[in-house]
Amino acid sequence: MEFVDAFQSSQIGQELADELARPFDRSQNHPAALTTSKYGVSRKELLKSCIAREILLMKRNSFAYVFKSVQLLFLCVIATTVFLRSKMHRDSIMDGDIFMGALFFTELVMMFNSFSEISMTIDKLPVFYKQRDLLFFPAWAYALPTCILKILISFMEVSIWVFVNYYATGFDPNATRFFKQYLLLLLLTTQMASSQFRLMAALSRNLIIANTFGFFAFLVILSMGGFILSRGSSWIN
Template sequence: MLVGPAKALFMDEISTGLDSSTTSQIVRFMRQMVHIMDVTMIISLLQPAPETYDLFDDIILLSEGKIVYQGPHENVLEFFEYLGFKCPERKGIADFLQEVTSQKDREQYWFKLDEPYRYISVPEFVDYFNNYHIGQKLSDELHFPYDQSKAHPAALVKEKYGISRWELFKAWFAREWLLMKRNSFLYIFKTTQITIMSLIAMTVFFRTEMKHGRIEDGRKYYGALFFSLINVMFNGMAELAMTVLRLPVFYKQRDFLFYPAWAFGLPIWILRIPLSLMESGIWIILTYYTIGFAPAASRFFCQLLAFFSIHQMALSLFRFIAAIGRTQVVASSLGTFTLLLVFVLGGFIIAKDDIEPWMIWGYYVSPMMYGQNPIAINEFLDKRWSAPNLDPRIPEPTVGRFLDYRYWICVAALFGFSLLFNLCFIVALTFLNPLGDSKSVIVDDKTTAEL
């Protein structure tokens, strides 16, 4: 709390469970913080020790819900002497203030022996204070609005955050880069994992066993493409667990107005782009020509672009699911269920023509469909898969037609999904709160026995 952006702190009974020496040390530190950093603090204490009381600049004395005195602590005895009550020399000032406002203990402090003691109620104390010179000065200050031109430029907050949007972005970009370097083992492990899986893929679908030209051969190539698609998508699932682990700290910092949600989400999105390109490149470089896909260089780079867009979509999807789930159990369940829907409705496990008409919309909104179509188009529109139509019943040069522009439509759709999921991720971070109470609860043996 003390290192946050708050310039006014209100504390209640901070001495509970502390001895007088510890309380005095804490209050002394807070006094230095107030004087050096120009912070305002209001601390409620019940009968503090004399050394603690002397550390305060001003005091507010409350009785029966009313302010009996508010002003410098060195003038409080003067005010009560003005009313006829005097603190004994050996009496602590805090104890005196506690008892002088009490109906039972007040009479013993009456020192005007030439006048009979008269009971003074709390409302009368308030009236006397308002007529006292300190109370009148306070009232005069409140009657006139403060001249803002005399205030320090940083005294009044004019913006929600302390720095500009560009400075926020640069600060949290540097922060995210630092966190990535600290978690470098995880990214090295992910890169090693996809490298090993690509080596397995190139040995399972080795080019010497991959013929081409027939429908049966096309099925094997389609299986290799689908296997590649699954590995690239599942490689992005690690983003879900990483995001969920960071959410508790994010929610606390967001609620304390350290930064907005976009400053947290945008650097993550940008810094994952090189990693996504590297992991997609490793997969394509190790598997493309060893499996025996279309040999043209243009198709090599088109497949790299397709896998890069698929990986970006998968990362943003799992980040969004993590922001929606907010806990490891809920997010993992949502992620598994989403993958199930995406795979079933993608058009490979269940063909498009076999999907029920009332569920066909799921096919068109499934990112999986937009992922497998461009890699299939890129491969099977190569010249080596071209075969003339020998059926005279079909007046076309080929049995079917699938044009190149659909590749670019699918790639654009994947980047659109990535943009949509990242925007939804930022919106979820902005408006959703953590599930349950984020405060930790310590249960001791006594509480356990009572339960």
């Protein structure tokens, strides 16, 4: 303490105190010396960089997407041969059951095909949290490119299924109903399942927990969908 008091009472200590007491003149500062924004570039550049990064990751993981597409095509051929007919009859309850069975199997395959999002998302989480904490980018700049590019992947997967399966199964040849099934039913189902599994992966951050909750949510959707268990079941009421 005596050393500190001696330094402050010396000529050098008094000059240092006088210099620190004067307010800093910002006009003499170089404009690049201090940052004025939270991130180094604009939001537009951040989004473009994250999109390019996600495209690069998809190219590196191209085997997984090709394998999913081949698997989907294989299941589509199986479903087409099971329900193969040029025109589906619409005269009885049994015909309606066949209609619903074909649609239900299609929905089931699309949801199972999105289940791989859990493991792919969890693998990227450690890098995401580290880069976000270091202020490389905000969370929305990371999540938005993933959602946009997954929509394009969903278009491709749904196209593989619908263009092979729709008319071979004997659904209505009307083009309007064809695109309704393509855009409204399967595409939205794929996006719902993909987003749901990515959410569970982000919330749990653990593969075992995410798989458990993913299968539980899958079970709830199937059981409450009205096909496996009819709405009139007494235990639901």
